[in-house]
Amino acid sequence: MLAIFFVFSAISVISALAVILNRNPVKSALSLVVCFFSLGGLYLLLQAEFIAVMQVLVYAGAIMVLFLFVIMFLNLGPEGLKERRGAIISPGASWGIIYLLVPIFLSLLYAIHHPQAFTGASGEYTSEAIAAAGGNTRSIAMVLFSKYLLPFEVTSVLLLVAVVGAIVLAKKRL
Amino acid sequence: MSDLILIIVVTLIKSILLIFALLTAVAYTTLAERKLLGFFQLRYGPNRVGPWGLLQPLADGIKLMFKEDVIISQTDRMIYILAPGIALAAALTPFLAIPFADRIAPDVVRVFGRDWNLTNFGLNKGVIADIDVGLLFVFAISSISVYGVILAGWSSNNKYSLLGGIRVSAQMISYELSIGLSVIGILMIAGTLSLTKIVEAQSGMWFVVYQPLGFITYLTAAFAEACRTPFDLIECENELVAGYHTEYSSMKFGLLQLSEYAHIITISAIAVTLFWGGWQGPWLPSIFWFVIKTCLFIFLFIWVRATFPRFRFDQLIRFGWKVLLPLSLFNLLVTGLVLIMAQ
Numbered sequence: 001m002l003a004i005f006f007v008f009s010a011i012s013v014i015s016a017l018a019v020i021l022n023r024n025p026v027k028s029a030l031s032l033v034v035c036f037f038s039l040g041g042l043y044l045l046l047q048a049e050f051i052a053v054m055q056v057l058v059y060a061g062a063i064m065v066l067f068l069f070v071i072m073f074l075n076l077g078p079e080g081l082k083e084r085r086g087a088i089i090s091p092g093a094s095w096g097i098i099y100l101l102v103p104i105f106l107s108l109l110y111a112i113h114h115p116q117a118f119t120g121a122s123g124e125y126t127s128e129a130i131a132a133a134g135g136n137t138r139s140i141a142m143v144l145f146s147k148y149l150l151p152f153e154v155t156s157v158l159l160l161v162a163v164v165g166a167i168v169l170a171k172k173r174l
Numbered sequence: 175m176s177d178l179i180l181i182i183v184v185t186l187i188k189s190i191l192l193i194f195a196l197l198t199a200v201a202y203t204t205l206a207e208r209k210l211l212g213f214f215q216l217r218y219g220p221n222r223v224g225p226w227g228l229l230q231p232l233a234d235g236i237k238l239m240f241k242e243d244v245i246i247s248q249t250d251r252m253i254y255i256l257a258p259g260i261a262l263a264a265a266l267t268p269f270l271a272i273p274f275a276d277r278i279a280p281d282v283v284r285v286f287g288r289d290w291n292l293t294n295f296g297l298n299k300g301v302i303a304d305i306d307v308g309l310l311f312v313f314a315i316s317s318i319s320v321y322g323v324i325l326a327g328w329s330s331n332n333k334y335s336l337l338g339g340i341r342v343s344a345q346m347i348s349y350e351l352s353i354g355l356s357v358i359g360i361l362m363i364a365g366t367l368s369l370t371k372i373v374e375a376q377s378g379m380w381f382v383v384y385q386p387l388g389f390i391t392y393l394t395a396a397f398a399e400a401c402r403t404p405f406d407l408i409e410c411e412n413e414l415v416a417g418y419h420t421e422y423s424s425m426k427f428g429l430l431q432l433s434e435y436a437h438i439i440t441i442s443a444i445a446v447t448l449f450w451g452g453w454q455g456p457w458l459p460s461i462f463w464f465v466i467k468t469c470l471f472i473f474l475f476i477w478v479r480a481t482f483p484r485f486r487f488d489q490l491i492r493f494g495w496k497v498l499l500p501l502s503l504f505n506l507l508v509t510g511l512v513l514i515m516a517q
Contacts, residue, residue: 026328030253033321053310061317062350068324069343072336135306137367 005045012038025071029064036060047127050136180290184297188278189270192302196266196439201231203435207476214480235428243424246331253329258422258429261322265436267315271308272443273370275300275453275461300453300461301370308369309361312444313354316399319437320346323401323408323418326430330421338408338417341487345398345405348494353395355502359388359509360448373452380451387505389449391498396441398494401434403479407487442471 015038018031036059043052125139133139144152205220205227212219220227245251279298283290305311320342327339361367363384364375372381382389398405409417419430446452446467455463485493 024250026250027253030325049305049307050310053307053314057310057314057317061314061320062347065317065320065324065343065346068328069340069347072324072328072340072343137307 001045005042008038008041008045011035012042026068029067029071032067033060033064036064047130048136050140181297185302188302192269192274193266196269196436197432199439200432200435201235203439203472204234204431205230206472207435207479210473210476211480214477238425238428241424243426246421248331249421250329250331253325254421255426257322257326257329258426258433259322260325261319261433262429262436264315264319264322265433265440268312268440269443270302271305271311271369272440272447273299273301273304273373273452274443274464275459278461299370304368304370307367309357309367309372309448312369313357316437316440316444317346317350319433322430322433326422327408327418330418332421334414334416335418335420338414338420342401342408342418345401345407345490345494348491349395349398349498352391352494352498352502353399355499355506356388356391356395357448358506359385362509362513369447369452373447373454376451376454380449380454382449385449385505385509387501388509389445391502391505392449393445394498395494395502396445397475397478398490400437400441400475402438402475404482404485405490406484407490438472438475439468442468442475445471 012035015031015034019028019035022028022031036055040052040055040060043049043055130136130139133142208230209219209227220230223229223233245254277298278300282293323342324339327335327337327342330336360372360381363381364372366372366375375381397403401408408414409419414420419427422430443464446464450467451463453460453464455467458466
């Protein structure tokens with residue numbers, strides 16, 4: 001299990017780096033798709049099948065297709081970014097990043113060796129409890145449609161407002 | 175440990191057999207299409223290679239293998255080579271969650287002087303991976319298949335290919351919603367996302383009886399998702415030369431074609447599983463019922479191609495958003511109301 005975790009996390013970190021380091025926007029978007037897939041794999045390792053599949057279905061299958069559609073429409077090539085070639089980041093910023101990364105790396109090392117110091121007490125939704133409740137999807141639905149019903153419905157209103165706003169902004173004649 | 179070995183070995187055997195069967199089926203779907211289109215147009219269709227042209231797919235394959243593989247220097251080479259592979263893999267992968275038969279092996283098998291119990295983990299069932307969220311998995315993977323086409327179109331560095339790629343992404347975004355909404359009615363009736371349980375729930379009555387509107391919206395959206403006539407605007411010859419695969423040749427072109435037919439088979443199999451009772455059926459063994467029903471759907475795809483003209487692109491998008499989406503929402507509403515009243 002741990003080996004699979006390291007494979008997926010390595011892929012997700014590398015592809016996430018590729019998203020920001022690629023000069024070609026289409027390739028950046030593709031790296032992000034790979035990143036979403038490996039995140040889906042990590043969710044699977046946590047026995048969260050529903051979230052894993054949703055990650056692939058919604059992000060990789062729908063949102064990134066939309067991104068690619070827009071990128072291809074704008075016809076962004078690597079040419080537009082040429083004048084910024086040279087040092088990607090300034091020396092001062094790179095020192096700042098190193099100062100930031102070293103403590104993060106050390107604390108990660110510590111976390112791998114002392115997992116119990118970070119995880120704390122386990123909550124209500126252990127894998128046994130979820131299996132007893134009738135699976136992953138059912139447990140999520142139970143919470144989503146009872147305890148968090150109001151935020152869930154308000155989110156849909158928010159999306160509706162966004163849709164109306166997009167149409168008002170984009171359409172010339174109403 | 176022996177459990178793990180058993181799972182790996184049995185799953186591997188099942189997967190290899192399934193891939194072999196699927197690729198053969200894909201090859202013969204191309205022949206079926208050419209033959210049937212011939213009959214619909216009062217021609218003979220291919221009949222030179224083998225009896226009734228039955229060896230035609232083999233001849234096509236050999237021809238494609240030995241053709242020169244032209245890679246244009248202005249392509250994005252890595253993505254250009256990767257795209258046909260993504261297309262075919264994404265079209266075939268959903269099959270690992272689709273139950274194609276009831277059970278395909280006895281409960282206990284004696285190999286190497288040891289009894290292996292196959293009932294654990296459902297290894298004797300006619301499905302490779304009985305995933306809890308099988309339905310979502312199938313739709314997730316088949317929504318990935320669009321990347322093959324988009325990337326093939328983009329990496330070819332040709333305006334016709336690019337237009338094909340842009341069209342497929344717009345088409346996919348519009349019709350993915352309807353395809354997802356039209357199967358939610360099934361979920362509400364069956365109360366599960368597992369495809370095996372959905373098939374088992376249809377032992378009394380097939381879901382197409384309860385969900386006629388859902389079936390029609392699913393089928394229409396599925397035609398659009400497979401990019402078949404009347405929605406095959408991504409490769410419409412009179413506007414885009416050959417669309418997204420204009421710059422492809424040799425076996426890469428072959429793979430793109432194969433993935434298109436594999437997608438048809440996958441979508442037919444999903445329709446059979448969700449609406450037409452999967453492998454359920456009297457008298458014959460379950461796997462035959464599954465194959466027969468799937469073949470009928472493949473025939474429908476070819477029949478529609480021979481019958482209907484192509485949409486215009488604005489008509490396609492308008493139809494998706496203004497007709498199909500409200501219809502599938504309406505179906506959802508009616509299903510919900512009926513289920514509440516029945517309680």
